[in-house]
Amino acid sequence: MKHEAMPASGSEEAEVQAAIWKSSLRDYGLLLTLLVIMAFFYFLTGGISIAPLNLTNLILQNSYVVIMALGMLLIIVAFYIDLSIGSVVGFVGGTAAMFMVGFPVPGLNIFVKLPWEVVVPLALVLGGLIGCVQGYFVAYAKIPSFIVTLAGMLVFRGLTGNMLMGQFVGPFDRDFQDISAGFLPDVTDFAVFKPLLGGSHFHWGAMTIGVIAVVLMIVLGLRRWRHARAEQMETEPLALFIGKMTIFSALILFITYQLATYKGLPEVLIIMAVLILIYAFITTRTTIGRRIYAIGGNRLAAELSGIRTNRLIFLTFVNMGVLAALAGLIVAARLNSATPSAGLGFELDVIAACFIGGASAYGGVGKVMGVVIGAFVMGVMNNGMSIYGLGIYWQQVVKGIVLLTAVYVDLYQKSKE
Amino acid sequence: MNAILEMRGITKTFPGVKALADVNLVVKTGEIHAICGENGAGKSTLMKVLSGVYPYGSYEGDIVYEGETRRFDRIADSERVGIIIIHQELTLVPLLSIAENIFLGNEPAKMGVINWATAFNRTREVLKKVGLNEKPNTPVTNLGVGKQQLVEIAKALSKDVKLLILDEPTASLNEADSDALLKLLTEFRAQGITSILISHKINELAKVADSITVLRDGTTVETIDCHKEKISEGRIIKSMVGREMSDRYPHREPKIGEKLLEIKNWNVEHPHHAGREVVKGVNMHVNAGEIVGIAGLMGAGRTELAMSVFGRAYGRNVRGEATMDGKLVDLSSIQKAVACGIAYVTEDRKTLGLVLQEDIKSNVTLANLPGVAWRGVIDEAREQQVANRYRSSLNIRSSGIFQRALNLSGGNQQKVVLSKWLFAQPRVLILDEPTRGIDVGAKYEIYTIINELADAGKAVILISSEMTELLGICDRIYVMNEGKLVDEMPAADATQEKIMASIMRQYGTVQ
Numbered sequence: 001m002k003h004e005a006m007p008a009s010g011s012e013e014a015e016v017q018a019a020i021w022k023s024s025l026r027d028y029g030l031l032l033t034l035l036v037i038m039a040f041f042y043f044l045t046g047g048i049s050i051a052p053l054n055l056t057n058l059i060l061q062n063s064y065v066v067i068m069a070l071g072m073l074l075i076i077v078a079f080y081i082d083l084s085i086g087s088v089v090g091f092v093g094g095t096a097a098m099f100m101v102g103f104p105v106p107g108l109n110i111f112v113k114l115p116w117e118v119v120v121p122l123a124l125v126l127g128g129l130i131g132c133v134q135g136y137f138v139a140y141a142k143i144p145s146f147i148v149t150l151a152g153m154l155v156f157r158g159l160t161g162n163m164l165m166g167q168f169v170g171p172f173d174r175d176f177q178d179i180s181a182g183f184l185p186d187v188t189d190f191a192v193f194k195p196l197l198g199g200s201h202f203h204w205g206a207m208t209i210g211v212i213a214v215v216l217m218i219v220l221g222l223r224r225w226r227h228a229r230a231e232q233m234e235t236e237p238l239a240l241f242i243g244k245m246t247i248f249s250a251l252i253l254f255i256t257y258q259l260a261t262y263k264g265l266p267e268v269l270i271i272m273a274v275l276i277l278i279y280a281f282i283t284t285r286t287t288i289g290r291r292i293y294a295i296g297g298n299r300l301a302a303e304l305s306g307i308r309t310n311r312l313i314f315l316t317f318v319n320m321g322v323l324a325a326l327a328g329l330i331v332a333a334r335l336n337s338a339t340p341s342a343g344l345g346f347e348l349d350v351i352a353a354c355f356i357g358g359a360s361a362y363g364g365v366g367k368v369m370g371v372v373i374g375a376f377v378m379g380v381m382n383n384g385m386s387i388y389g390l391g392i393y394w395q396q397v398v399k400g401i402v403l404l405t406a407v408y409v410d411l412y413q414k415s416k417e
Numbered sequence: 418m419n420a421i422l423e424m425r426g427i428t429k430t431f432p433g434v435k436a437l438a439d440v441n442l443v444v445k446t447g448e449i450h451a452i453c454g455e456n457g458a459g460k461s462t463l464m465k466v467l468s469g470v471y472p473y474g475s476y477e478g479d480i481v482y483e484g485e486t487r488r489f490d491r492i493a494d495s496e497r498v499g500i501i502i503i504h505q506e507l508t509l510v511p512l513l514s515i516a517e518n519i520f521l522g523n524e525p526a527k528m529g530v531i532n533w534a535t536a537f538n539r540t541r542e543v544l545k546k547v548g549l550n551e552k553p554n555t556p557v558t559n560l561g562v563g564k565q566q567l568v569e570i571a572k573a574l575s576k577d578v579k580l581l582i583l584d585e586p587t588a589s590l591n592e593a594d595s596d597a598l599l600k601l602l603t604e605f606r607a608q609g610i611t612s613i614l615i616s617h618k619i620n621e622l623a624k625v626a627d628s629i630t631v632l633r634d635g636t637t638v639e640t641i642d643c644h645k646e647k648i649s650e651g652r653i654i655k656s657m658v659g660r661e662m663s664d665r666y667p668h669r670e671p672k673i674g675e676k677l678l679e680i681k682n683w684n685v686e687h688p689h690h691a692g693r694e695v696v697k698g699v700n701m702h703v704n705a706g707e708i709v710g711i712a713g714l715m716g717a718g719r720t721e722l723a724m725s726v727f728g729r730a731y732g733r734n735v736r737g738e739a740t741m742d743g744k745l746v747d748l749s750s751i752q753k754a755v756a757c758g759i760a761y762v763t764e765d766r767k768t769l770g771l772v773l774q775e776d777i778k779s780n781v782t783l784a785n786l787p788g789v790a791w792r793g794v795i796d797e798a799r800e801q802q803v804a805n806r807y808r809s810s811l812n813i814r815s816s817g818i819f820q821r822a823l824n825l826s827g828g829n830q831q832k833v834v835l836s837k838w839l840f841a842q843p844r845v846l847i848l849d850e851p852t853r854g855i856d857v858g859a860k861y862e863i864y865t866i867i868n869e870l871a872d873a874g875k876a877v878i879l880i881s882s883e884m885t886e887l888l889g890i891c892d893r894i895y896v897m898n899e900g901k902l903v904d905e906m907p908a909a910d911a912t913q914e915k916i917m918a919s920i921m922r923q924y925g926t927v928q
Contacts, residue, residue: 285794285795285797286790286793286794286795287786287787287790287793287794287795288793290779290783290786290795291783291786293772293775293779294772294775294779294783297772297773297774297775298768298771298772298773300768300769301768301769301770301771301772301783302772302783303730303751304727304730304751304761304763304769304770305783305784305837306728306751306752306754306755306784306841307783308752364772364774364775365774
């Protein structure tokens with residue numbers, strides 16, 4: 001009997017290194033795929049796809065997919081699904097629009113109209129309540145989430161139609177629209193800086209924020225990497241780490257530069273970035289995140305480890321409802337009206353983004369960064385194909401094929417390990 | 418006697434690991450040939466090479482079967498010539514009937530239309546051969562594990578088996594079922610069917626085997642002819658581990674303290690069949706520093722009792738009174754049981770114990786995440802310290818705490834599950850079959866850990882189907898049968914015969 005732990009021999013060490021390279025390459029493979037797709041559309045559209053105006057639009061159009069993908073990731077990791085989010089987007093957006101624009105209460109001589117500052121938190125609560133109802137049926141009544149949320153998809157789409165009576169409801173206050181169409185105030189907005197700029201419209205404030213973000217990312221990333229190495233944790237090779245940092249930095253700097261030459265940083269980009277950071281933290285560093293992964297990895301083992309599985313599953317649906325409500329508000333703000341078909345088919349883009357981003361269809365696996373990149377893969381394709389003028393039906397064909405290919409390649413790589 | 422099978426110089430390498438190095442195996446026609454060795458010695462790999470799971474070309478060496486060199490590309494190739502392997506994990510479809518399972522993928526059919534009359538007749542024939550008195554249309558899920566094992570063997574018989582390979586067939590069987598299975602093998606021997614039997618239970622091998630091949634670290638150590646020399650357990654263990662194991666159970670001076678956990682008049686009903694009592698009026702207690710064993714046959718209600726005490730993780734309508742340190746406690750949910758200091762280490766580590774795709778670190782801290790977190794945020798450095806501490810103190814053999822549980826051997830997986838519960842700082846540990854399916858060396862380590870826990874003042878309840886194990890490390894033994902507590906004895910007075918007698922006595926009075 002060997003009584004001390006076996007030290008990793010030379011060949012084992014090399015194997016571990018090889019395994020890390022492999023798994024890292026898979027992670028970055030996704031990032032490279034995004035870059036390749038961007039390059040492809042750059043040439044296809046003669047450069048329009050990355051022009052400042054279009055890049056701004058791309059972010060505005062995609063923000064809600066990214067935001068909902070964060071919630072969907074938790075649900076998929078826990079080995080569930082939510083098909084209702086597109087309808088929830090429409091329903092919450094519609095309800096919020098009704099209250100902001102105002103409506104007469106039938107039978108009573110009252111006209112209800114609320115300021116947007118009141119409507120926004122109420123709409124988020126409404127989303128949470130919808131999540132509570134669906135979460136109850138999934139977590140406690142044990143009805144498969146596929147069925148519960150399919151029902152939700154029908155019910156909320158129907159309710160939206162009834163409520164809006166086939167009409168567009170809008171417009172809204174300028175301030176509300178700014179959630180989705182507004183930009184951070186920048187140097188060009190203040191008279192003080194005018195002389196310094198000499199007539200240039202470059203948004204130095206936006207660029208500064210971009211540079212600060214890159215510096216922070218590199219400093220924190222490096223600190224983390226060195227700490228990990230010091231603690232003898234598994235670390236990615238330095239070359240890969242530098243490569244990743246370079247690509248990310250270049251991407252962020254390029255995008256902020258393009259945005260700065262146009263209107264600056266969209267407010268929704270900030271909301272999105274903050275949410276991404278929060279969810280990245282929740283999934284990797286908190287007990288709640290760890291437990292959700294454990295539930296998806298082995299529900300029974302998690303339960304027998306004393307984890308309140310039902311409550312956590314319930315909460316992931318509540319969380320999804322709130323994020324879908326937020327997305328509903330953003331969509332309404334962007335269109336400056338609520339329509340009966342708002343959010344139609346969004347669930348498909350969001351779910352596709354999760355799976356393209358490497359979430360496992362068998363539960364327990366998935367990363368926030370992957371899902372964000374996955375969402376942008378979908379977004380860049382949507383946007384690029386539209387500019388190119390590809391018909392909407394062909395767009396669907398292409399997206400379907402990309403989804404299947406991404407998951408196929410992912411599973412094929414895993415099966416080789 | 419001629420050799421039905423000769424495997425010559427088999428070498429199989431996985432990336433970076435040599436699983437088999439120049440292994441030779443000669444199996445004579447009509448014998449029961451046992452293969453034993455520690456976990457990771459290469460037994461299963463060798464059988465996978467033989468049955469074509471690893472196709473020809475992926476290994477070196479020759480397989481000579483019935484005088485011809487064979488090249489199997491897939492399992493179907495080896496099955497066609499009569500080599501049938503029955504795996505440790507049963508491969509029956511629970512909701513299908515016995516007949517459907519037996520002919521699954523091999524249905525007597527014309528143009529895709531199944532001839533059920535033929536299927537049922539042939540099912541009756543093979544069931545008779547294995548001595549299973551069940552109707553062919555009984556769903557497999559209604560049978561016990563022992564009978565399911567017999568269905569697997571019947572399935573092999575339906576395929577005109579010449580060489581039957583059984584991988585740990587008795588691992589999940591109680592002693593009576595195991596004996597019946599071994600007797601069946603001797604009957605097959607009389608009919609000229611050759612068997613290869615892989616097992617950790619050396620006493621069983623000694624009972625039926627004609628020859629025994631011992632593997633160690635991927636090489637053949639020796640083949641023992643059981644008719645030429647008298648074999649003993651010690652003799653084989655020595656060959657397996659490479660040295661003598663004088664004592665299979667580590668010594669311990671029990672220091673037994675106050676009564677810690679007591680349950681009174683404990684009743685549990687089956688979760689799906691209301692009113693069917695699986696635990697009936699059990700009274701039981703365990704003291705601090707004491708190791709208490711629960712003996713019994715499969716289906717005696719031991720796991721059901723343990724899991725129902727552990728926060729009603731099993732059963733419905735759980736009634737009874739539980740006290741700790743003489744005070745009534747509420748054990749109505751797993752969270753409450755854990756908070757009271759009770760831990761249950763499951764018998765089924767893969768489906769109930771581990772998150773297989775997660776690493777050792779995440780599995781170790783899973784039951785006590787707040788122990789490494791501050792306000793819900795995990796302190797990674799502290800978590801790694803904890804994981805490293807258990808990795809070294811329990812001697813978990815791995816490349817590091819970031820190795821995934823999936824890639825660990827059975828014994829090391831068991832240690833990870835144990836670590837998880839040790840880190841939850843329990844006062845009462847319920848261990849359900851903690852050494853099932855793990856090798857002799859790892860078993861000794863687990864026993865040592867159990868002893869240390871008792872010495873540290875914890876109360877340990879040990880459920881085991883291996884009576885020698887209960888006799889070897891317990892202070893006191895309860896005997897359960899059919900949901901009832903039928904006997905209690907100090908381990909010093911207990912023998913296997915006495916335990917069996919108290920089980921049988923109950924049958925005597927019932928019938």
